[in-house]
Amino acid sequence: MSILGHRVLRKEDIKFLTVGGTYVDDVDLPGAAWLAYVRSPLAHARIAGIDVTRARQAPGVVDAVTAQDVGLAPSRMDADEIPEVMARPFLATGTVRFVGEPVVAVVANSLAEAVDACELVEVDYDPLVPVVDPSMALDDDVLLFPEAGTNVVTSIGEPNVEGVGEGSLFDGCEVVVRQRILNQRVAPCPLEVRASAATFGPDGRLTFYVSSQTPFTMREDLAKMLGVDEDRVRVIAPDVGGGFGAKIEPYPDELLVAWLARRLSRPVRWTETRSESMLGIGHGRGQVQYVTIGGSRDGKVAAYYLEVVQDSGAYPQIGALLPDLTKTMLTGTYDIPKAGFFSRSVVTNTTPLTAYRGAGRPEATAAIERSMDLFAAEIGMDPADVRRANLIGADRFPFTTVIGTQYDIGDYQGALDLLLEVSGYKELREEQAGRRRSAAPSQLGLGMSVYVEITNADEGTEFSSVEIRPDGKAVVKTGTSAHGQGHATAWSMVVAEKLGLSVDDVEFVQSDTDIVKSGIGTFGSRSLQSGGVATRRAATRVLEMAKDLAADMLETAPEDVVADPAGGGLQVAGVPSARKSWAELSGAATERGAPLLAEVDYEFQGATYPFGAHLAVVEVDTETGKVVLRRMVAVDDAGRILNPLLADGQIHGGLAQGVAQALLEEFRYDEDGNPLTTNLADYTFVSAAELPSFECARMETPTPKNELGAKGIGESGTIGSTPAVHNAVVDALAHLGVRHIDMPTTPERVWRAITAAAP
Amino acid sequence: MIPARFDYRRAGSVGEAVALLSEFPGAKLLAGGHSLLPLMRLRLAVPSLLIDIGPVSGLSYVRDEGDHLSVGALTRHRDLELSEVVRREAPVLSYAAGQVGDPQVRHRGTIGGSLAHGDPASDLPAVVLALDGTLVAEGPAGPREIPATDFFCGFLETAIGPDEVLTEVRLPKARGGWSFQKFNRRAQDWATVGVVAVAGDGRGTGPFRVALVNMGLTPLRAAAVEEAAAGGAGPAEAASRAAEGTEPPSDLNATAEFRRHLASVLVRRALEEAMAGERTVA
Amino acid sequence: MKVRMTVNGVPYEDEVEPRLLLVQYIRGMLGLTGTNIGCDTSSCGSCTVLFGGESVKSCTLLAVQGEGAEITTIEGLALPDGRLHPVQRAFRENHGLQCGFCTPGMVMAAVSLLNENPHPSAREVREGLEGNLCRCTGYHNIVEAVLAAARSEDLS
Known part of the structure; x- marks a missing residue:
């Protein structure tokens, strides 16, 4: 029986549970100096002068450098859409553009001394007018980059100049609903903040430890910054305490650690504080959306249009490109005949936006799923019925949406039906009606979403190698870079299944650019369908090589050689005595100069589209506005599941983050660009006490795109849950006349919505 | 994350602490540290000297003194939560202590530290106000008593002198009806608004005393509510006067306007619960 | 300032700066890096250890406040024979x-x-x-x- 599909416990757990992981801050680096940054306290200002004299003289201080000392060219994400003039300097150069931007780097013998010395750096700022609201940035009254002539980084599509009248997309619609929806800025908040450490060996090669999802990208950027070949750089991402997309792109303040180590000929290390991290690590979401949805009173949606203003923060990076993914998933699970999209990404004097769990797709799902509820409310139909009337049928895959996205496979109707059944939807509606009749202060709300999303969206390859060691155990080296997802267990399962080994007999290696030949990393729910498939192919090739070898050694034909049913080697079918152990095979292969090693650069066959349906049940205290999530029911389909233990874990985490966006979390600025939620006391990171246990049901519709049948599962929970919860809150108040409340649905916002709707 | 440099002294007795305070102006007392250290770590507080009164023995106790309880200043929130005497004689204090921060905070934080910090958003100052407690501060001239109603002078300001140490809190017994309504967004957060209500005569009927958390620069007594309730107004009517005389802040969690609204809802609920009579702590 | 405490059953005596936090002492001076630092406002609990058997946030205590205390960190939780708690x-x-x-x-x-x-x-x-x-x-x-x-x- 195959081990695949079974609930295999994680092999990586013991260490975390007994001595803790080894994160960058735990790496022993004798003689290392500590780096701390002086960061901008202003959102927008010209730097009139910097004086580091006193800091340099402070006890224990080794160095204090400014942009002028560094003299490095600004770095720009490698994307055509991003203008050269908006590239981000390593340290603020001439102008600061957001609170928290690094201005001076101070290095000292101890962290405490570095932090103390930062207070002695004097920076003279001439304040400039800041632009904080992305909608106001569009006016171009104040420019972040005057050389660019505009705050608009990039745009997609055309404005809907026809509106909803004759000749427009909405021509002929009986009902048209419009709404401005805020998909608020949130902070990714991995529990481990950013950290890096650099040391140069006697051979002049750099070893760089960093908390990253993409060690190979990091190597590329380091080599570029240092002006050396990539083979002079070794990047190690040790245990990484969560990433959620925010550790994909290398950050200037983490890269500069290597530059300082070279300048000082001494190891240098840096770990930011949480307060710094709230400003330094990229933020997520940050879209202002304008939806228009139209159709007929029988529930059929005829047209949909979405306009997006994407906040990109002070320096455009991945965040500026999120609308591309929003557009890709524009119409979600629905067969909508006409649709349009227009987005503009703008710079503002705020922390740069980056990928955050879902990255562009949650925004698309939130917009269409809120729109479906708005449409349902307008025509007085149950939201489930409206969805059912518009879902793409299971018999229509592969399906190309009106915007041109080709979905691989799906059964959206099945997901919705299962959701309604397992949640007891009908009874919940009855309970809701009872509460409404009683006019109790606590009202019940039901909200749903039927989502589809895109995983492994980029074209390309992923690397994996499998080798049989002399002791007969296997080692897999992969280019993906797990940081909590459980790849050590999952990849070992793939190899073990193929080679007839136990999971513990497979050694797992990742995230070290000297040991793994190449790689892309872990993000966008890509890993199993790229690195996992590459691993399976490498294991398959090793098995073939071993069979040829065994056949030769046992003087039989390769097709007669099979895995020993007892494990641990190969044998001639039906002849248990004619057997070679993996250790023997490894030895023989090495002797013959052809070790049992397969390296695979797997070129994947396009994106996959996981889907599902989520239902949230909330109780809203109509007197105080407080929302309590009572139930969260999730049906998710990520294709064939390799390890349900891990898959459920990904769903749970995603659900919590999605719920948190709907109810609690928002990164806030005042009108001068001062950040207000700069620590975990003020930023309302969700805890166990605000959540229920989740009710998960699984569907498995294997994708034809790869031999594992696997789609990504890392982000589905986040994508489906936010609009489900958001819809539920509005639904609880629908009978009071409330049609929309922006996220997060705080007590005050709920109270104000009720008050405003009161007759 | 790293506090600015400071000197540190351990005090073995209250007298020693008082002597050190007299000798070093600008020194701060450290009890459980759960109000002070978070500020110091963000360098929002930079005392030159910390006098650690943690080692002072004999300041952690709850004593039944007949008509009132005496609580030592170093009594931890967790001890108040568990104390059989407190649960019986002042259940609202036990319950409220169990709502402070999170378990880790309750294992270290002390009632004296919480009161001396004088944060209007803290739970226990309002409880002590509603219970009409008396605080004992010891200085070079010996101990003196300060009624809770005179104790909270301004934002993070109390009546404790610069060379005094808060040593004890005396609380009239309050076995009658009580309620503590804490409204917050996350369990571990400070109250957006909180309300304490206790039956004044200790037997479960009025007059009711009501105190408010986070409705001004100090914890407050809701005098208008008390007056209305004493005059026979029902919970809703009395609660409509909850915001009278308050100056609630506007911050991330709520505007002043919403706080005033919350106060009226929570006061009504508190009065309803307190008027329902005696109740043990779950 | 001298501080003495017992961590995971092992007595320690060290000279520390008063401002050194207990978590920094445990991680930096004792090398017990299992205990992590996740925030700077006593919010996240990553630094939780047992202090006299009760959970505390070791980022909100000074090392010097640990004088005489019995501390248990994650490294000291499993049984001496290696069996997990x-x-x-x-x-x-x-x-x-x-x-x-x-x-x-x-x-x-x-x-x-x-x-x-x-x-x-x-x-x-x-x-x-x-x-x-x-x-x-x-x-x-x-x-x-x-x-x-x-x-x-x-x-x-």
């Missing part, structure tokens, strides 16, 4: 951890919770862990793990 075992069996960063603090908070309330309800577990943040698991399996540990017979 029931809470550790339950976290593994219920997949109560992903990236592992919050895990040592979460486990220590759970141990303290079960010491105080050996048979909690799911709601009591959630409220008992209100001071420990996790970004990966959504808490679902952490709650399952704590409930499972409470059911296990050998919870000492």
